Amino acid sequence: MLLLSVPASFYSCQPSHASSPTASSSPPNIILIMVDDMGWSDLGCYGGEVHTPNIDRLAREGMRFTQFYNNAKCTTTRASLITGLYPRRDQPDKFLLRENMVTLPEVLNTAGYKSVLSGKWHLGRDSIRHPVDRGFDEYYGLLDGCC
Template sequence: MNENRKPNIVLILNDDMGFSDLGCYGGEVHTPNLDRLAAGGLRFTQFYNTARCCPSRASMLTGLNPHQTGVGHMMSDDGLEGYRGDLNDRCITIADAVRSEGYGAYMSGKWHISRHTGPDGPKHSWPCQRGFDEYYGIITGAANFWKPNTLTRNNTRIQHDELP
């Protein structure tokens, strides 16, 4: 590899999957594409999650304890500093960090670390305001696969009638 060339970084978070579900970890599920990525990359052998998707995602994106990010539980504001249900402005994301080193940062998928989900509401904790150059996915958690109600491109909600 060219010594001056920075490596690509692909970070994948898959909800509701155990580590041993992937073929590269000895699982029975056939996952050839993920196995190929794992063969040429870094695989976690120890990672703690909170057993909930929002705090785990906030931790992975920031490297902090979920309570330090403001996402200590789910997306409701419980009136306590670590439980605001919104990625706070005192943490940086991995996207912020890699962009400062000249990388582009792109995200696709479920964001689910902001209680502000309305198309006309605050967006300070949405992906494009938290370091990502481009974003395509759902801002909330669970969604209807065929008609995701918060499908968003960057900061713009995609209406159901615009879907293919």
């Protein structure tokens, strides 16, 4: 699977035993997409004018979310999405992803999934916050928030 992103973060997870012939016995593939600076109606599946057939198909065949909350800074939203924790847990000048916080890819790894992050990380570049050290098997993208 090839995922391309500009300022978007794509979390793609696939179980390591995905070649199982019976679909009912294998866990589902998980694709989690977080995009910066995108409006509600920028995708066809939400009524947008832009033709987005592949995203529309993912929305039609998968799980679609219709209630969103985010913060002015994407870092807070990213930390909340990857940990499942309430977004406002710290002081503005502190890191939002601490060593003791469990991340989604870490949990998925224990269930046999392999995970890839492509795009902007923006949650720190030191060893306790690097994507590969936080559960992702592979990472392709920017560690900082800007290009």
